[in-house]
Amino acid sequence: MSEARELYQEIILDHNKKPRNFFKLEKADLTAEGYNPICGDRISVYLQMDGDHISNITFQGSGCAISKASASLMTSSIKGKSKEEAEDLVGKFRKLIMGEAPGDDLGKLTVFEGVSEFPARVKCASLAWHTLQAALEKKRETVSTE
Amino acid sequence: MRDAKKISEQPSFDVWKVRRDFPALNQTVHEKKLVYLDNAATSQKPQTVIDAVSHFYSQDCSNIHRGVHTLSERATKSYEEAREKVRQFIGARSTKEIIFVRGATEAINLVAQTYGRTCLKEGDEIIISAMEHHSNIVPWQILCEQRKTRLRVIPMNDRGELLLEELARLLGPRTKLLSVVHVSNALGTINPVKKIISMAHQFGVPVLIDGAQAVPHLTVNVQDLDCDFYTFSSHKVYGPTGVGVLYGKEALLEKMPPYQGGGDMISSVTFEKTLYNTLPYRFEAGTPNIAGGIGLGRAIDYLNHEVGIEVASHYEKELLDYATEQISKIPGVRIIGTASEKMGVLSFVFDDIHPHDVGTLLDEEGIAIRTGHHCAQPVMERFKVPATCRASFSFYNTKEEVDALVRGLHKVREVFK
Numbered sequence: 001m002s003e004a005r006e007l008y009q010e011i012i013l014d015h016n017k018k019p020r021n022f023f024k025l026e027k028a029d030l031t032a033e034g035y036n037p038i039c040g041d042r043i044s045v046y047l048q049m050d051g052d053h054i055s056n057i058t059f060q061g062s063g064c065a066i067s068k069a070s071a072s073l074m075t076s077s078i079k080g081k082s083k084e085e086a087e088d089l090v091g092k093f094r095k096l097i098m099g100e101a102p103g104d105d106l107g108k109l110t111v112f113e114g115v116s117e118f119p120a121r122v123k124c125a126s127l128a129w130h131t132l133q134a135a136l137e138k139k140r141e142t143v144s145t146e
Numbered sequence: 147m148r149d150a151k152k153i154s155e156q157p158s159f160d161v162w163k164v165r166r167d168f169p170a171l172n173q174t175v176h177e178k179k180l181v182y183l184d185n186a187a188t189s190q191k192p193q194t195v196i197d198a199v200s201h202f203y204s205q206d207c208s209n210i211h212r213g214v215h216t217l218s219e220r221a222t223k224s225y226e227e228a229r230e231k232v233r234q235f236i237g238a239r240s241t242k243e244i245i246f247v248r249g250a251t252e253a254i255n256l257v258a259q260t261y262g263r264t265c266l267k268e269g270d271e272i273i274i275s276a277m278e279h280h281s282n283i284v285p286w287q288i289l290c291e292q293r294k295t296r297l298r299v300i301p302m303n304d305r306g307e308l309l310l311e312e313l314a315r316l317l318g319p320r321t322k323l324l325s326v327v328h329v330s331n332a333l334g335t336i337n338p339v340k341k342i343i344s345m346a347h348q349f350g351v352p353v354l355i356d357g358a359q360a361v362p363h364l365t366v367n368v369q370d371l372d373c374d375f376y377t378f379s380s381h382k383v384y385g386p387t388g389v390g391v392l393y394g395k396e397a398l399l400e401k402m403p404p405y406q407g408g409g410d411m412i413s414s415v416t417f418e419k420t421l422y423n424t425l426p427y428r429f430e431a432g433t434p435n436i437a438g439g440i441g442l443g444r445a446i447d448y449l450n451h452e453v454g455i456e457v458a459s460h461y462e463k464e465l466l467d468y469a470t471e472q473i474s475k476i477p478g479v480r481i482i483g484t485a486s487e488k489m490g491v492l493s494f495v496f497d498d499i500h501p502h503d504v505g506t507l508l509d510e511e512g513i514a515i516r517t518g519h520h521c522a523q524p525v526m527e528r529f530k531v532p533a534t535c536r537a538s539f540s541f542y543n544t545k546e547e548v549d550a551l552v553r554g555l556h557k558v559r560e561v562f563k
Contacts, residue, residue, distance in 0.1 A: 004507050
């Protein structure tokens with residue numbers, strides 16, 4: 001299991017087993033729902049804003065290890081960022097998992113670099129990030145990966 | 147290993163011999179021997195089918211049913227011979243009842259949009275079952291919107307067996323059509339379709355049977371079943387993609403308006419009036435998948451003469467039982483679909499590992515299974531799982547391959563421990 005084993009690194013398995021910020025924020029300022037119809041993964045993202053800053057971010061939902069770990073690590077890296085910084089990170093993460101740009105400055109998120117080798121799994125990794133983007137854009141309907 | 151020998155040593159069926167007929171099986175994936183267990187999605191093709199398709203394009207390529215030249219006559223003959231092979235294969239009375247379509251999905255859409263649109267009216271009811279593939283749900287929902295008809299659903303129990311007493315309650319004067327799957331693609335359940343058909347016929351209700359997963363494993367006789375329509379796809383029964391069959395009783399087909407208009411489905415056209423062709427051509431507008439039809443005919447020959455569907459069926463059942471037994475032993479695994487009558491399909495979930503993670507890790511071992519909702523989302527909802535892992539078997543699979551799958555699943559467990 002060489003390549004696949006590389007994909008399922010310890011940090012991904014850990015965030016799958018013990019997802020961080022994995023609860024519903026009752027007093028969220030922004031929320032969005034994401035859905036991947038191919039695998040049935042569902043996720044909700046909750047944001048508390050302090051002006052233009054994301055003071056808190058949590059998520060809930062069900063999905064595979066890649067999508068859950070991606071959501072968990074996303075919440076950890078987004079907390080405290082400005083809306084603009086968050087959107088910049090969404091773009092960089094997308095490029096990373098598409099194999100379009102290295103994630104040298106993405107810290108822990110670089111563990112998702114291997115996803116680009118698995119085209120069928122790119123959407124698993126991107127679901128939470130699509131949903132975050134939708135929340136920031138205040139979209140009301142569920143965003144779909146399709 | 148001893149048991150593996152027992153199966154392969156059966157004088158009637160030599161799995162190692164038939165495996166040689168399928169070139170795609172003989173390859174490596176991620177430097178591992180390919181273990182192809184996604185046969186319910188599509189089967190591999192024997193060399194003889196590949197040769198038949200190739201022969202058409204390299205020797206007989208021409209259009210059918212109209213040319214007077216030699217190539218067209220050869221192509222027409224081969225294509226119509228394939229229709230006769232299909233007739234014999236499913237035990238139809240006449241080749242007029244064998245309509246070539248793109249696949250089982252188109253066959254169901256054809257019935258919905260011709261029989262359904264003309265014979266159903268507001269308030270009428272169509273019965274399907276809780277274990278249908280989306281292709282036997284959505285065409286009826288489209289029809290329900292068009293004709294303001296209502297869709298009713300036969301429920302199933304926790305083993306994945308239809309509740310016939312509930313069907314008895316659903317059937318009534320409003321019921322105008324029943325459409326049900328023969329073998330479930332998500333659960334493997336073999337439905338008692340003969341019984342279901344006879345229950346429906348007591349109310350004068352015509353029945354469509356979706357046989358896409360049945361025809362590769364079971365001997366089907368449409369006259370014995372007494373179904374009104376039967377559908378299947380070539381590519382799941384060792385033939386090419388892009389071709390399938392709609393069987394319909396002649397009397398019903400005669401009453402139905404055409405599906406699509408165009409060439410081949412007419413007998414004469416003027417701007418004032420068009421006369422439609424006779425059966426089965428009336429439902430076959432445009433140039434069909436000629437090579438595909440010929441390939442399907444060859445696949446049927448192969449099944450009949452080189453394999454033997456009865457012995458293959460027996461072998462496949464043993465293989466499924468062996469796989470069920472072995473996979474049930476893996477800690478944390480739950481089988482989805484435990485009907486007493488099953489064929490071809492083994493769906494399962496780990497209690498704490500998502501099927502997509504399982505699929506990706508198995509692929510690394512050269513093992514191809516399907517993970518997802520299998521185009522049967524209501525089934526997933528019924529069993530409260532987002533998706534399942536599905537291993538599906540053909541007569542060319544071996545006990546050693548089942549063992550490889552079990553080893554692979556243990557490795558998956560290790561990664562997620």
